[in-house]
Amino acid sequence: MGYITLNSAGNGIVEMVFDQPGSSVNTMGMEYDAAMKAAVAELQGMVAAGGVTGVYLRSGKPGQFFAGGDIKEMLESDLNPPPGRKQELFEGILAAKAPLRTLETLGVPVAVGINGAALGGGFEIALACHFRIALPGVDVGLPEAQIGLMPGAGGVVRTTRLIGLQEAITLISQGARIKSEKAVEKGLLHEIVADEAAMRERAHAWLLANPGAKQPWDTEGYRIPGGGPEHKANQGLMMLGPVNVMNQTRGLMPAQKAIFAAVADCARVDFDTAQKIEARYFLSLLLDQTARNMMTAFFVQMNAITKGASRPAGIARRKVKTLGILGAGQMGAGIAYAAARKGIVAILKDVDLAAAERGKDYARQACAKNKRMSDAEREALLGLIRTTDSYPDLAGCDAVIEAVFERRDIKAAVTREVEAVLGHEALLASNTSALPITELAEASVRPANFIGMHFFSPADKMPLVEIICGEQTGDAALAAAFDLAQQLGKTPIVVNDAPGFFTTRVIGKTVSQGAQMVLEGIDPVLIEAAARANGSPVGPLAAIDEVSQETAYRNGLQMKADVEARGETWQEQPAGELVRRMVEDFGRKGKRFGAGYYEYPQGGKKRIWPGLGQHFAPNGFRTLPFEDLKDRLVFAQCIEAVRAMQEGVITSAADGNIGSIMGIGFPAQTGGVFQCINAWGLQRFLARARELAGRYGADFEPPRLLIEKAERGEPFR
C-alpha cells in the first residue's frame, strides 16, 4: 500500500486517501512529496481522460487527518549548506507545493473531509481544496511559528488570500490551533459535519452540485479581503505591525518577522509569484539557528518529556481523584483552582476555616472573571474545592501537596500530622522552591512516598512543575508525581535533591549577576535592557522587586543560618549584600511595599529608583560593553546549569531546557539553558565563558563537564 491511493467512488468521484504506511499519523516529508507528486499526476491523467466529476480528499487514519511537516527531517538537514545546495532546497520547496496548485486547478471540484487534527502541512493541503469540511471540535491551524518556522506549502499565500492580511498575520504568527467551528467562523473552513459518513456524503453531494468550482483567487475580479498592503484600511497594520513584532519578540524571533513580511509581500503579487516568495522566506527559516533551537526544545524535547522520558518505566499510570492541599496561601489556592479545573476534588486545608475560605476565594474570583463559564459550570467547579481546618478530612486523598510557609519546622509538623491520617499508598509532595527534600523527608514515616513538587507562581497559570526526588523517594512516588503534574495540565521536569534544585539555583545566578552589576556601578537601566535584549521576559532587578527584597533578604538569612547550623562558614554574596542594604538601609522592600529597585508612581509607569545610581555610582555610571552585560546574564545561567548536570542534579538536557524556559523565563528563542550552549557552538561558548571569567569572576569559570563536552564536540542532548 502506498501513502496515497486513488479510488473510484461512483458518480465519477475519485477519492484520494492519505494513509502513510508504518506511521500512526500522516506527515509531510520526502515520502509525502513523492507520493503526492505521483498521485496528482495520475489524477491529472484521469481528468484529461474524462469522466471525473470531482475529487474527495480524506485521511485513511481513523480520527487522524494530518500531523504536519516532518520536523526530524528538517532538524537533520544541514544548517549551512553550500550555495548550490540552497538552490536545490529552494527548488525542492517549490516542487513540494506544486502538486497542491495542480490539485486546485484540475478543472474539477475538490473537497476535503477533515476527520482529525489538521495542522501545519495537513492544513495547507486542506486549503488547496475548494470545499473544506470538518468534524466538530477538531484542531486545525498553522502552528509552525511556535517552533520557529512558517508554513511553506502555500499556507501563507492561501490564508492571506482567504481571510486577509490582518487575520492571516495573527493566525500564522501566533501559530494558534483553533477548533473547526472557529475556523468556519473565520472563513477557513466551510462547514462542520457530524461524523465521517455524513462528511463523505456531504462532500460527494457538493462535488456533484459544483462542477465549476474554483478557488476565490482564481476567480475573475478577485480581491484580497480587506485589501492589500497599500489599502488605506491596512495602513495602521503596515506601520505598527512591524514595530509590534520587533518589540514583542525583541527582534529575536525570525519566524515572526518572516511571517509578517511574507504575508505583506505575497499580497502584492500574483499567486504563482507569491508561492516563490513564500518559499524563500520558508527556506531562510529552515536554515536558521533559532528555528533549530525551537524545533529541538518545543517539538522534539517537549514531546519526549510529555511521553514520559523522565518517568520511571513500567509503573502503571495513576489518576488522582482527591487531592489534599495543605496551606491555602497563594500557592495552595492556585494549586486548588488548577486541580478543580481538571475535575479533581481539592481539599484545601489551613489552620482555620476562614483562612481556607480565603484561599478558595482565589478560585471564586478567577471563575467570576471567566465570562465563558456558565453559572452551572462555575458552581460545579467551586464545588470541587472543599475547605477544612481538620486533618481527618484529608484521610481519603490519593495525594497531598503541602504548600505551607517555607520553614522547615512548619513543614515537618504538617508532614507528621497529615501522614497520620493518610493511606499508605498516598503521595505526599512538598511544594518548595528551595528547601532540600531529603531533609524535609526526615519528618516523614514513609519517605519513599515523599517527593518535592515545585510549582511556580501563579500556580494555576504557570505551565511547569519541577519534581524533586529526595534520597529515599521511590520510583512509584516519582511516577505518581509525574502523572499528577500532567493531570494538572503541567509539564513536569525531574531533578535530584540539592540546594536550590535546578530552576532556583539557575535563576539565582542571573539575579546575582544583576545585583553584582548594580554594585559595580553599572546603570540599572542598562542591566534591565540587557536582559530584555536577551529575550528575558523580566530583568533581574524587576524579578526581585516582584518576589520582594524582603523575601529575598529573609531567605538569605535562613540560608545563612542553615549553613552556620551545619558548622560551615557562610560566604556573603553580592546579591545578599544588595538586598540587605535595600531592606535595612533604604527601606525599599519590594513592589508590594511600593518601593524596590524601581519606583512605582501612582498611575504612572515604574521607573528605576535614582537612588541606585546615587548610592552605587556616586561619580557616574561605569561603562561596560553592552554585549558583556547581556552575556553575563545568560552565561551565568547556562554555566550553572552545566554545574547542576555535572553534580547529577539534572540528568536530561531536555528537562533543563524546558524547565528553564517555562519555569524561570530563560529566553525561549535559545531553546533553553543547554541548547543555548549548543547554538553558540561548544568551543565558542567555552572561549567566551573563559573571557567572562577573566573579567567578571568565578561564576563564569567553565565546569569540567563543559570542557569535556567541548573537547569531544558533543552537544548537550
Add this chain to the structure above:
Amino acid sequence: MAHDALIFDAIRTPRGRGKAGGALYEVKPIDLLVDLMEAMKERNALDTSRVEDLIIACGEPVGEQGQDIARTAVTYSSWGEATAGVQIHRYCAGGLDAVNMAAAKVMAGTEDLVAAGGVESMSRLGIGASGGAQGDPWVAMRTLFVSQGVGADLVATLNGITREDVDRYALMSQQRAAAARAEGRFRSLLPVRDMNGVTILDHDELIRPATTPEDLARLKPSFAQFGEWGQDELLKFRYPQIEVVEHVHTPGNSSGIVDGAGLVLIGNERIGRELGLKPRARIVATALVGTEPTIMLEGPAPATRKALARAGLKLDDIDLFELNEAFAAVVLRYQALLGIPDDRINVNGGAIAMGHPIGATGAMILGTLLDELERRGLRRGLCTLCAGGGIGIATIIERV
C-alpha cells in the same frame, strides 16, 4: 579647471498653511514653481534658453508632484524647451541639495547656468503620500524606523533638553520671524498670484506674533502617541540606556506644515557677465553626511564640520548660521555641540514659526540667509538641514 559657482538670484514663495483652508491650498504645486520661474525670468531679464538644467526637489513626488515636475514646469512655463529639468529627492535636504548639485555642475564646468530649488504642496500631498520602501514591513523591521518626531524627542531625552528649553526656543523663533516679516527682511519673498495677476498670498501665513509662553506650554506632545504605539520601545534596540522617552515636542516647537517653493539661479562668472547677471554670493563648499537613522536628526553638526573642513574654514569664520528648525531640540543640540550662540543662528526665525515645505525648504532658507548677510553687511553664512534616514547637508556661501 574649477569654476566658482555664483548665486545670481534666490527667491521663494510665501509659505501658506499646509492644509485645506490654507491660502495656497487652491494653488497647484506646478503653479507655485512656475510663478517663481516666471518671476526669475522677469526680474533678471533672463534668457532662459541659456539655463541648461532645472533641478527641483520634492518630498512627495507623486500625483500632481509626480514624475519629473521640473521638466513639466519648463514646458508649461514661458521658459521655452532648452532647459532639461529633473526632479530629485533627498527628504528635507532636497531643496538645498538641488542647489548643491547645480553648484557642482557649474564648478565642474559641465554646465554654465542652472536653476535649482524645490516645491511642496503639503496641503494637497501630505507627508507619506508617495509611500516609500521604508514602509515595507521587512525593511522597517531591519532598519528600526521610528517617526522623526520621536527621534526629536529622543534627541531631547538623551541630551537633557527639557520642554521648557524647546518652548523657549520656539517662542524666540516666533518673535524673530514676526519681527523680520514686520520689517520686510524677507526680500527674497515674492507673492503668489493667480492667472489674472491677482495676489493669492504675499506673506508667510503661519507666523503667530502673539504667541505667549503659556500658549506653548498648553500644547500636547505630538509624538507621545507614536511612542505608545511601540516606537519608544523600538528605539531602545539602539538606545538601551533610555528608560522613558520624554515627549517634549508639540506643534508649537516643531516645524509647521506648509506649502511653498524656492528657486536659486547658479552659474559661472563668464555666463554672468555675458547675460548681465549680478552675482550675490559664491558657494564655498557643500557637504553631505549620513548618520544614525533611528534618531535621524544628527546630521547637521557633522555636515557643518565637513563643509568647514572642505572650505578650510573654522566655525568663527561663519557669520550667520541657518539650521532648519525641524524640531527645536535639533537646533539646541546643534548649538550645544558647536558652541553657536543664539544671535548667530536662525536670526529671522525659521520653520517653527514659518513652516517647512519639505522639498522646498533648503532653497528657501539659503535665500533667507543671503538676504540677511546682505542686510547686515556680513560675509559668510552656513545653511544646514537634517533629513530623513539620518542625512545631513550643509552649504557655505560667501558674499562677493
